[in-house]
Amino acid sequence: MVKGTFITVEGPDGAGKTTVLNIIAEELAAEGYPIVQTREPGGSPIAEKIRQIVLDKKHTEMDPRTEALLYAAARRQHLIEKIIPALEKGNIVLCDRFIDASIVYQGFARKIGIDEVLKINRFAIENTMPDLTIYFDIEPKIGLERIQKHRQGEMNRLDLETMEFHKMVREGYLQLLDRFPDRIKKVMADRPIEEVKTEAKKLILSLLVKR
Numbered sequence: 001m002v003k004g005t006f007i008t009v010e011g012p013d014g015a016g017k018t019t020v021l022n023i024i025a026e027e028l029a030a031e032g033y034p035i036v037q038t039r040e041p042g043g044s045p046i047a048e049k050i051r052q053i054v055l056d057k058k059h060t061e062m063d064p065r066t067e068a069l070l071y072a073a074a075r076r077q078h079l080i081e082k083i084i085p086a087l088e089k090g091n092i093v094l095c096d097r098f099i100d101a102s103i104v105y106q107g108f109a110r111k112i113g114i115d116e117v118l119k120i121n122r123f124a125i126e127n128t129m130p131d132l133t134i135y136f137d138i139e140p141k142i143g144l145e146r147i148q149k150h151r152q153g154e155m156n157r158l159d160l161e162t163m164e165f166h167k168m169v170r171e172g173y174l175q176l177l178d179r180f181p182d183r184i185k186k187v188m189a190d191r192p193i194e195e196v197k198t199e200a201k202k203l204i205l206s207l208l209v210k211r
């Protein structure tokens, strides 16, 4: 029996997911909650290697289905090595992106088809779904401007996508929100970090008191 709580954050690039998740993880840990923070693609040694392949900007010839399979493979390995063991120990797992990112980026924006991508992901995750998903909503233009303004590292392959692609990503997430209103909760991410954090943390705490 899985005793822990599985929470994911999703949204367009530059929405502030990583920034806010870092603060929430630190605060909750200081308040005594057993927190395991992780991210996709990656989060375990094998999955991090797959991340390097899939996000390498030299890999412009990568086929969309190859890309979808690689994300699903990384997800499977991360789940088995890190997420499930942490949940079995009763931890609260906070994960930056999960299955919804594949449905939206590969299924919708890359146009493979939502149901096709769901199928390979069901194979990958069997039935471990998040208890709560916090969707950080932002116009892609603002998210991308944030990334450009603060950029220190290299561009990755997805940073090279067109604005049209990033608009499809947001549209895909909004459709998922309609489809899974019980699991996915929206936070308006175009606000100061402190406000976004407070609202996201409230959603997490209200789930934790119910369990």
Ligand SMILES: Nc1ncnc2c1ncn2[C@@H]1O[C@H](COP(=O)(O)OP(=O)(O)O)[C@@H](O)[C@H]1O
Pocket (backbone or CB within 6 Å): 011, 012, 013, 014, 015, 016, 017, 018, 019, 020, 146, 147, 150, 189, 190, 191, 192, 193, 196
């Ligand atoms: N609410 C916010 N307002 C302004 N800048 C932000 C906000 N949240 C994050 N940022 C900045 O935007 C950039 C992208 O944030 P990040 O957390 O990496 O986004 P994501 O993980 O969603 O791609 C970072 O440089 C971060 O400091």
Ligand SMILES: Cc1cn([C@H]2C[C@H](O)[C@@H](COP(=O)(O)OP(=O)(O)O)O2)c(=O)[nH]c1=O
Pocket (backbone or CB within 6 Å): 012, 013, 014, 018, 040, 041, 055, 071, 096, 097, 098, 099, 101, 102, 103, 105, 106, 156, 158, 159
């Ligand atoms: C997990 C996942 C990520 N991605 C993309 C979304 C991001 O652009 C990229 C991850 O890069 P990353 O630098 O981690 O971006 P972010 O901080 O915005 O999460 O991979 C997919 O296309 N499919 C997936 O299943």
